[in-house]
Amino acid sequence: xxxxxxxSEHPIVIYGSYGYTGAIIAEIASASGHPVILAGRDAExxxxxxxxxxxxxxxxxxxxxxxxxxxxxxxxxGAFRTAGIMAMPGTGxxxxxxxxxxxxxxxxxxxxxxxxxxFAGIGGGVSHGTATSMAERAGMGGAVRRDGRLKPVPSAYLxxxxxxxxxxxxxxxxxxxxxxxxxxxxxxxxxxxxTAVKKSAIRMLKFSNLLNPVLRTSAVRGVIKxxxxxxxxxxxxxxxxxxxxxxxxxxxxxxxxxxxAGLITPEGYRLTALTAWHIAMKVAGGNVKPGYQTPxxxxxxxxxxxxxxxxxxxxxxxxxxHTPGM
Numbered sequence: 222x223x224x225x226x227x228x229s230e231h232p233i234v235i236y237g238s239y240g241y242t243g244a245i246i247a248e249i250a251s252a253s254g255h256p257v258i259l260a261g262r263d264a265e266x267x268x269x270x271x272x273x274x275x276x277x278x279x280x281x282x283x284x285x286x287x288x289x290x291x292x293x294x295x296x297x298x299g300a301f302r303t304a305g306i307m308a309m310p311g312t313g314x315x316x317x318x319x320x321x322x323x324x325x326x327x328x329x330x331x332x333x334x335x336x337x338x339x340f341a342g343i344g345g346g347v348s349h350g351t352a353t354s355m356a357e358r359a360g361m362g363g364a365v366r367r368d369g370r371l372k373p374v375p376s377a378y379l380x381x382x383x384x385x386x387x388x389x390x391x392x393x394x395x396x397x398x399x400x401x402x403x404x405x406x407x408x409x410x411x412x413x414x415x416t417a418v419k420k421s422a423i424r425m426l427k428f429s430n431l432l433n434p435v436l437r438t439s440a441v442r443g444v445i446k447x448x449x450x451x452x453x454x455x456x457x458x459x460x461x462x463x464x465x466x467x468x469x470x471x472x473x474x475x476x477x478x479x480x481x482a483g484l485i486t487p488e489g490y491r492l493t494a495l496t497a498w499h500i501a502m503k504v505a506g507g508n509v510k511p512g513y514q515t516p517x518x519x520x521x522x523x524x525x526x527x528x529x530x531x532x533x534x535x536x537x538x539x540x541x542x543h544t545p546g547m
Contacts, residue, residue: 286315313493464488
């Protein structure tokens, strides 16, 4: 997470700089020449830290991807606008590329009422922080957006097949941040986000729905977190430099017309560091829009293409194998 002064004369404060992703951002920051302060963070909720930004006249940027954080900070939009301060969670892998892709698709089919997004990582992995966040959601199920409202659903509620470049692969619906941010950015009222998984994982996710009450207990979550602590901290530098992420998107209108598009980007953690710092430098230079913003509402769909290694992939023949699983 980052807190930033309204004035470009003041340094950027990076909270959580000791964590896996924070350390990568700090490495980029150290090479930039811009004054930076590295800091830890306590267990306060992120919305409380956003309140701290308001009190101190600081812009608020965050790499979080949690729907609850997006929704809570969005409710503070009026206060941020009045203060002339920008608040933007989701400045990393979740949700910069998918938010820009959603806006791109909306512009291509302006009357779209349904949006589907899917992503896959190639050659990367998961950090302790990401895995721990997933463990904290164990037993909570999934979510989709329908008719403008967030709707709780079971894990692996919807299953599709999407071509990420080597033929159709199974994807399952997940409670990803775009269920909040893409709605803000596009106004599309029906949104589903998918991620690529193995077929065996789909079976496990569906079975886990039967165990949700147990998975939600602190004892089980504690065991999962201890196991996570025995794993590697995250992708190696080589994996971050050679891996990549692939995004697919599709919109549909009431008449049944569709539009598709795809993106290819650097590996997820490297992308997070690049986009978070890129946005931070925009804000430090005075390029801000007061109030709650998503990456695309503040900087447009072109934001992702300002990052080295990011490009659009044309949907020749289509990426999606089936009709939307609504």
